[in-house]
Amino acid sequence: MQLLEANDERLALTTRQQRTKWVVVVDRDLPIGLIANAAALLSATVGRHLPDLLGPATVDGSGAEHASLPYVGCSILGADGAAVHAIRTKAATKPTLLVVDVPRIAQQSTSYVEYQAAMAATPPEELAYYAVGLVGPKNQVDKLVGGLTLLR
Numbered sequence: 001m002q003l004l005e006a007n008d009e010r011l012a013l014t015t016r017q018q019r020t021k022w023v024v025v026v027d028r029d030l031p032i033g034l035i036a037n038a039a040a041l042l043s044a045t046v047g048r049h050l051p052d053l054l055g056p057a058t059v060d061g062s063g064a065e066h067a068s069l070p071y072v073g074c075s076i077l078g079a080d081g082a083a084v085h086a087i088r089t090k091a092a093t094k095p096t097l098l099v100v101d102v103p104r105i106a107q108q109s110t111s112y113v114e115y116q117a118a119m120a121a122t123p124p125e126e127l128a129y130y131a132v133g134l135v136g137p138k139n140q141v142d143k144l145v146g147g148l149t150l151l152r
Helices: 032-049 081-091 104-108 112-120 138-145
Strands: 020-027 075-079 098-103 129-137
Touching (some): 020 032, 020 138, 032 104
8 A cells, every 4th residue: 555646536535525434433431631642543553554545745835845644534533432342343343444443451551562461361342442443435434433423
């Protein structure tokens, strides 16, 4: 996968016109710092897996270059913890979706090795999620997150 070229027609489409949708669903009851951290973690992971979501670099009026941003946009939606878990569970059954998550264990671990060990020891039904990110066909994403509202 690669960055889009400046003449790619998808760059001119509004987010509503795009066929691909990207959402992050966060546990709205978390403190703002944990919400922001979870969204940042998910964004880094999505960027690694789907670099073609990025448009080309752009320049400002002085000619200074600015790094690429996603051309599809990303909606941050809020839900309670149980809904985040349910959405993540359902989304994981959809092979056309990229599903990334931030389990509570990730925030509580002090090293990646500790995180891996804790995840390996936890049955899926016992995982609590701070957030889940979904990227894929708009209709599939909409079915999973329909009715959720933007986090405010």
